[in-house]
Amino acid sequence: xxxxxxxxxxxxxxxxxxxxxxxxxxxxxxxxxxxxxxxxxxxxxxxxxxxxxxxxxxxxxxxxxxxxxxxxxxxxxxxxxxxx
Amino acid sequence: xxxxxxxxxxxxxxxxxxxxxxxxxxxxxxxxxxxxxxxxxxxxxxxxxxxxxxxxxxxxxxxxxxxxxxxxxxxxxxxxxxxxxxxxxxxxxxxxxxxxxxxxxxxxxxxxxxxxxxxxxxxxxxxxxxxxxxxxxxxxxxxxxxxxxxxxxxxxxxxxxxxxxxxxxxxxxxxxxxxxxxxxxxxxxxxxxxxxxxxxxxxxxxxxxxxxxxxxxxxxxxxxxxxxxxxxxxxxxxxxxxxxxxxxxxxxxxxxxxxxxxxxxxxxxxxxxxxxxxxxxxxxxxxxxxxxxxxxxxxxxxxxxxxxxxxxxxxxxxxxxxxxxxxxxxxxxxxxxxxxxxxxxxxxxxxxxxxxxxxxxxxxxxx
Numbered sequence: 001x002x003x004x005x006x007x008x009x010x011x012x013x014x015x016x017x018x019x020x021x022x023x024x025x026x027x028x029x030x031x032x033x034x035x036x037x038x039x040x041x042x043x044x045x046x047x048x049x050x051x052x053x054x055x056x057x058x059x060x061x062x063x064x065x066x067x068x069x070x071x072x073x074x075x076x077x078x079x080x081x082x083x084x
Numbered sequence: 085x086x087x088x089x090x091x092x093x094x095x096x097x098x099x100x101x102x103x104x105x106x107x108x109x110x111x112x113x114x115x116x117x118x119x120x121x122x123x124x125x126x127x128x129x130x131x132x133x134x135x136x137x138x139x140x141x142x143x144x145x146x147x148x149x150x151x152x153x154x155x156x157x158x159x160x161x162x163x164x165x166x167x168x169x170x171x172x173x174x175x176x177x178x179x180x181x182x183x184x185x186x187x188x189x190x191x192x193x194x195x196x197x198x199x200x201x202x203x204x205x206x207x208x209x210x211x212x213x214x215x216x217x218x219x220x221x222x223x224x225x226x227x228x229x230x231x232x233x234x235x236x237x238x239x240x241x242x243x244x245x246x247x248x249x250x251x252x253x254x255x256x257x258x259x260x261x262x263x264x265x266x267x268x269x270x271x272x273x274x275x276x277x278x279x280x281x282x283x284x285x286x287x288x289x290x291x292x293x294x295x296x297x298x299x300x301x302x303x304x305x306x307x308x309x310x311x312x313x314x315x316x317x318x319x320x321x322x323x324x325x326x327x328x329x330x331x332x333x334x335x336x337x338x339x340x341x342x343x344x345x346x347x348x349x350x351x352x353x354x355x356x357x358x359x360x361x362x363x364x365x366x367x368x369x370x371x372x373x374x375x376x377x378x379x380x381x382x383x384x385x386x387x388x389x390x391x392x393x394x395x396x397x398x399x400x401x402x403x404x405x406x407x408x409x410x411x412x413x414x415x416x417x418x419x420x421x422x423x424x425x426x427x428x429x430x431x432x433x434x435x436x437x438x439x440x441x442x443x444x445x446x447x448x449x450x451x
Contacts, residue, residue, distance in 0.1 A: 075164060075225040077223050081212075
């Protein structure tokens with residue numbers, strides 16, 4: 001865009017994308033095909049994030065804290081951690 | 085360990101595998117060897133056998149592919165997802181796919197092919213990801229020197245729960261992952277390192293930062309891929325900002341957090357007689373510049389300034405350190421020396437030459 005994006009905002013945007021992709025790949029987070037439609041139902045991402053944090057023995061915060069993001073950036077197996 | 089949902093397993097013990105193609109980054113013979121070694125990781129602890137076939141459809145088809153390769157699970161280029169595999173079953177069942185955009189190697193560089201394939205074969209046989217950070221079936225990559233690899237107990241328990249025990253007369257066992265608050269926890273070596281405390285145990289380091297409650301458990305190889313597991317002694321020379329690590333008749337020097345070039349060197353350079361084959365424990369007294377090496381029931385004293393052993397040593401540990409007869413690990417902190425022997429820890433006052441307290445070996449972890 002014509003307006004430069006603040007580095008922090010860019011970083012945050014990347015982290016959110018990392019979290020969503022990771023949880024979709026390995027924790028069965030359903031892809032949100034209609035982001036523009038605000039559903040009344042609960043956002044499943046914090047719960048999925050807690051599931052991932054519990055699996056890896058991290059502090060279960062439901063928030064993408066530094067330790068959680070570092071774990072998500074580690075090279076790993078492509079098989080999901082839960083479910084089929 | 086965790087079974088794959090639905091508990092899929094092979095109905096036969098004699099399985100076949102086929103290497104469909106090869107990564108251009110390794111010699112074919114090295115790829116063959118890595119795969120054979122990976123298969124034997126599982127066949128050594130179960131009645132399973134794996135026969136290599138060259139054509140036809142095998143139970144386990146092993147291939148190197150990139151990005152979208154028509155199985156609804158595209159790879160993502162270098163790093164990230166390294167490989168995946170499918171649970172036991174017909175057709176794609178049991179198959180292993182490796183991301184051909186990864187830097188595959190047979191050592192500690194890039195990603196070690198043996199380690200990754202051994203993990204994926206766990207999926208091919210019906211195991212899912214384990215929450216045990218030391219397990220082979222833990223989801224994230226962790227390098228271990230293939231020559232030192234032993235299938236961890238968690239994975240042995242899992243695969244034997246599916247296929248039964250090995251036919252070998254003696255059942256194989258594997259390493260367990262140290263738990264900081266396990267009352268039977270003992271240490272191979274302990275040292276300070278720039279204010280932190282490092283407890284060495286097998287292939288692991290339990291790392292304790294004074295300001296943090298949690299204890300971090302990491303593989304030694306995560307920090308220092310070139311270091312072996314099973315470090316036997318360690319001490320920090322605070323003045324020189326160095327940590328020395330000992331195993332058998334060799335030692336390494338860490339400068340800051342990096343292994344100094346030119347190491348390992350022989351411990352005999354320090355002045356040990358050839359009769360000494362290994363060092364059990366060491367600590368350095370930052371007030372006197374003297375370093376104490378403990379070997380069996382004796383100890384040597386080394387002058388860090390003269391860089392030579394003091395005369396009149398070895399002496400009996402019992403004669404100078406109270407009732408402490410043998411030492412597994414030792415370190416100095418705030419003027420006291422902490423000696424570890426088995427599950428017991430002694431706090432020793434080197435000035436008064438007396439033991440002031442006896443604790444459990446894991447008293448430093450907030451259990």
